[in-house]
Amino acid sequence: MFLIVPCTLPAMGQDASTIKRFDMILENGRVAGKPRVLQVVRGDQVDILWTTDRMIMLHLHGYDIEITAAPGSPQHMTFTADATGRFPVEIHGGAGRDRILVYVEVHPR
Known part of the structure; x- marks a missing residue:
């Protein structure tokens, strides 16, 4: 008798990183x-889904990612956590600009 054990392997050309999802x-x-503070480990794939009640521009420092989210149109901020450290996500432009909303902490593996 054979026992079949399901397992998940990384796709061809990918490492065994983890996908970390956050709904903000x-x-x-x-x-x-x-x-x-959103905590991830170096090598993780990070997906932050931003939902907002007004038009807003968001910038993740250190990774230089900028997105614009609008009411009724959630936006994903996705990246591979390849640099360790603590990185702020700020509002850019308009009232309340350059205000830190959250930090993304990338810890060594």
Whole structure:
């Protein structure tokens, strides 16, 4: 008798990194009830889904990623966590600009 054990392998050309997903809701330009620090490990694939009640431009420092989210149109901020450290996500432009919303902490593997 043979026992078949299911397993998940990384796709061809990928390492065994983990996908870390975070759902962030912004109300009046502020994070609603979520952690202020998003922790991941170097090599993780990171996907932050931003939902907002008004048009807002977000910038992840250190990775130089900028997105614009609008009401009814959630936006993904995706990247591979290849640099370790603590990186702020800020609002850019408009009222409340350059205000830190959350930090992304990338820890060594």
